[in-house]
Amino acid sequence: MRKKSPKLCPLAQHIVKMLAESGRPGHGPSYATGKAFELQDLSTNDALVWAGRNLDSRNQGELVDVIRKASGRDLDAADLTAAARVGKAIAALPTLDLLELLL
Numbered sequence: 001m002r003k004k005s006p007k008l009c010p011l012a013q014h015i016v017k018m019l020a021e022s023g024r025p026g027h028g029p030s031y032a033t034g035k036a037f038e039l040q041d042l043s044t045n046d047a048l049v050w051a052g053r054n055l056d057s058r059n060q061g062e063l064v065d066v067i068r069k070a071s072g073r074d075l076d077a078a079d080l081t082a083a084a085r086v087g088k089a090i091a092a093l094p095t096l097d098l099l100e101l102l103l
Helices: 010-021 029-039 042-055 057-073 077-091 098-102
Strands: none
Touching: 010 042, 010 057, 029 042, 042 057, 042 077, 057 077, 057 098
């Protein structure tokens, strides 16, 4: 019986594709499959934070290249790391009860 494919946001899809197509030792389809299940159901922001934490500098650079080509924006690996740091910092904000604040 074939396993169900993980649900991935577009960024996670590109990360998995990049890892599957990598010719580096230890990478490839089986490695990418494991990472796909780590990335399953993550939002784009969460996938960005995941990439900043879990991809090495070479893979981060390749991911930035993919994003740069698709968006036409001038980005580098430092932008990926900074965005991941901001995403992590925002996630640490406490949840507010706006109903209580506004009434």
